[in-house]
Amino acid sequence: MSPHRAAEPQHASSGRRAELLALAATLFAERGFVATTVRDIADAAGILSGSLYHHFDSKDSMVDEILRGFLDELFGDYRKIMAAGLAPGDTLRALVVASFESIDRRHAEVAIFLNESKYLAQFERFGYLAERSAEFRTLWTGVLADGVRTGDFRAGMDVEVVYRFIRDTVWVAVRWYRPGGALSARAVADEYLAILLDGIAGRP
Amino acid sequence: MSPHRAAEPQHASSGRRAELLALAATLFAERGFVATTVRDIADAAGILSGSLYHHFDSKDSMVDEILRGFLDELFGDYRKIMAAGLAPGDTLRALVVASFESIDRRHAEVAIFLNESKYLAQFERFGYLAERSAEFRTLWTGVLADGVRTGDFRAGMDVEVVYRFIRDTVWVAVRWYRPGGALSARAVADEYLAILLDGIAGRP
DNA sequence: GTCTATAAAGGGATAGAC
DNA sequence: GTCTATCCCTTTATAGAC
Numbered sequence: 001m002s003p004h005r006a007a008e009p010q011h012a013s014s015g016r017r018a019e020l021l022a023l024a025a026t027l028f029a030e031r032g033f034v035a036t037t038v039r040d041i042a043d044a045a046g047i048l049s050g051s052l053y054h055h056f057d058s059k060d061s062m063v064d065e066i067l068r069g070f071l072d073e074l075f076g077d078y079r080k081i082m083a084a085g086l087a088p089g090d091t092l093r094a095l096v097v098a099s100f101e102s103i104d105r106r107h108a109e110v111a112i113f114l115n116e117s118k119y120l121a122q123f124e125r126f127g128y129l130a131e132r133s134a135e136f137r138t139l140w141t142g143v144l145a146d147g148v149r150t151g152d153f154r155a156g157m158d159v160e161v162v163y164r165f166i167r168d169t170v171w172v173a174v175r176w177y178r179p180g181g182a183l184s185a186r187a188v189a190d191e192y193l194a195i196l197l198d199g200i201a202g203r204p
Numbered sequence: 205m206s207p208h209r210a211a212e213p214q215h216a217s218s219g220r221r222a223e224l225l226a227l228a229a230t231l232f233a234e235r236g237f238v239a240t241t242v243r244d245i246a247d248a249a250g251i252l253s254g255s256l257y258h259h260f261d262s263k264d265s266m267v268d269e270i271l272r273g274f275l276d277e278l279f280g281d282y283r284k285i286m287a288a289g290l291a292p293g294d295t296l297r298a299l300v301v302a303s304f305e306s307i308d309r310r311h312a313e314v315a316i317f318l319n320e321s322k323y324l325a326q327f328e329r330f331g332y333l334a335e336r337s338a339e340f341r342t343l344w345t346g347v348l349a350d351g352v353r354t355g356d357f358r359a360g361m362d363v364e365v366v367y368r369f370i371r372d373t374v375w376v377a378v379r380w381y382r383p384g385g386a387l388s389a390r391a392v393a394d395e396y397l398a399i400l401l402d403g404i405a406g407r408p
Numbered sequence: 409g410t411c412t413a414t415a416a417a418g419g420g421a422t423a424g425a426c
Numbered sequence: 427g428t429c430t431a432t433c434c435c436t437t438t439a440t441a442g443a444c
Contacts, residue, residue, distance in 0.1 A: 058420075243437080251410060258409060
């Protein structure tokens with residue numbers, strides 16, 4: 001509750017810290033977490049590896065901070081959409097668009113989340129990854145089940161299978177989508193929804 | 205061309221070699237290639253790490269042999285399908301079914317191919333991974349483009365985007381599909397095709 | 409085909425000077 | 427906030443005995 005400085009995170013997020021974290025995220029995303037050494041990160045930053053430990057406790061701390069920040073933002077977006085109380089079809093559209101926008105804005109973070117979650121989840125420290133996955137599943141299957149009731153989605157479809165299908169197909173786009181490329185996140189989301197909805201949308 | 209022994213691979217594939225390779229594949233798939241140590245593999249086999257080098261030159265050789273074997277088999281299946289000269293819609297069905305069956309039969313290999321290709325492709329030795337990807341792309345986009353011409357698939361669809369969509373959505377299923385579980389490979393392929401084809405199939 | 413023993417390199421992390 | 431210097435551990439891989 002310090003005066004005159006509202007929006008700044010508490011501990012020395014002096015800019016340099018964020019800068020180093022962004023560099024680490026890029027490397028973790030490109031080479032993989034295990035294959036990236038703290039020396040790689042330091043090299044990219046133009047400092048020596050020992051100096052990194054002035055900013056972070058450990059390599060684990062870095063990826064931890066990256067993932068927590070990303071997930072907080074993503075679930076914040078999701079909760080806003082759910083709170084809007086749209087029809088299931090529109091909620092699904094909004095969730096897909098928000099997800100592709102996060103791939104656009106947080107490309108490295110999404111790649112780390114997709115590629116490293118399984119490895120990291122085995123350590124206690126990253127237990128929140130499993131919790132978030134469960135939350136994620138509850139949210140999406142809820143929307144799908146609602147839509148089956150209202151007739152927005154095809155009657156009799158297997159909600160669990162369709163959920164996994166959507167989850168995987170959305171996030172896996174991070175493998176080829178390039179922010180700033182020919183296709184905007186919105187355009188990809190629309191192309192994706194065109195394929196998806198003509199498949200699962202209920203027909204009268 | 206040694207007599208009396210037809211179907212055996214040339215160098216000491218005495219069974220033990222295949223056994224060790226299967227163990228390594230499981231570990232590479234579960235923990236990731238970089239995170240799996242040769243000691244992990246040796247432990248799983250009940251021998252010491254040095255003993256592994258009686259069978260294999262290096263850790264790289266192991267994953268190399270695993271991937272080559274898998275890709276040879278997969279592309280063999282694909283070529284048989286292409287040689288049958290089916291209509292584009294049926295060719296696509298057959299390719300999808302063959303892919304899900306390979307996820308069923310070669311689960312660990314598919315997981316390694318999906319998760320480690322990007323990392324391995326940076327080394328010269330694994331240059332064939334990029335070649336195979338290109339071959340893969342040519343094959344699938346050819347089928348899709350054919351189908352647009354014949355009317356099997358929706359006119360005006362973006363063949364490149366749909367190709368990436370199919371490629372990613374098929375292989376990413378390895379993340380949740382469990383061989384021997386409630387859903388058979390065939391059942392998953394059918395569910396998948398039901399979603400996919402009602403989205404991209406041309407309507408008269 | 410496996411073990412013993414060990415080399416050589418690279419990994420994460422620390423203490424204290426500047 | 428970064429550097430110097432270095433510790434300690436793990437990793438891949440080898441040589442030769444059994």
